[in-house]
Every structure is written in C-alpha cells, then in structure tokens.
Amino acid sequence: MKGIAMPQYRSPDERTPVITGLEEASAEDPMARRALRLGLWAGKRLGFAEGGLALYAFSVMDTVAAGACAVARVSRDFAARGLPVELAELRARMAPPSGMGRLAPSH
Secondary structure, three states, rough: OOOOOOOOOOOOOOOOOOOOOOOHHHHHOOHHHHHHHHHHHHHHHHOOOHHHHHHHHHHHHHHHOOOOHHHHHHOOOOOOOOHOOOOHHHHHOOOOOOOOOOOOOOO
C-alpha cells in the first residue's frame, strides 16, 4: 500500500503472517497489546480487510517493539491516505485501561 509500511513475508509464496495468533503475539507486553489493538482499529479505518488487517496490526505492534511511537506511526498512515484522525483519539486508544498502570494516591 502506498505510504504505509507493511511487514514482509518470509517467502513470496507465504500467505499468512509468521505469528498466527493476535492475542498470543502480545500476551507478554501490555504496551504491545494496546499497539496491536490500535493497529486493528486503525487498519479497519484505513480500509484493510482480513489478512491485510492482521498484517497492518502486527506492523503497528512491531513499531512499538522497535522503540518507536505507535501513535505517530498510525497518524502518518492516516495522513498518507489523506484521512483525518485526531491525535487525542489515537493517544486515548494507547492509554492503559482505566485504573491500570497508575499508582494509587497515598493518604
């Protein structure tokens, strides 16, 4: 797809991603799981279907694994397609679920 980096297959004949389970791929890392879910949400809005959607979501997760920002990556992908997206919405989708990842106030 023009302007959007997609992960590569191990061989030209392979039609499935190297990792087959979305949940298993991100089970050990909450940030990776949130990036994967952001990728699924964004991929649908970018027009990916079926296998392309999974590949796009994995590529967003890989962005985080490489130390880059998933929000910036997805924002650039929307811009490359000429589609509007609010950074606040992308950031909210990457935020930990309510009540998780925050310290309780001390009294």
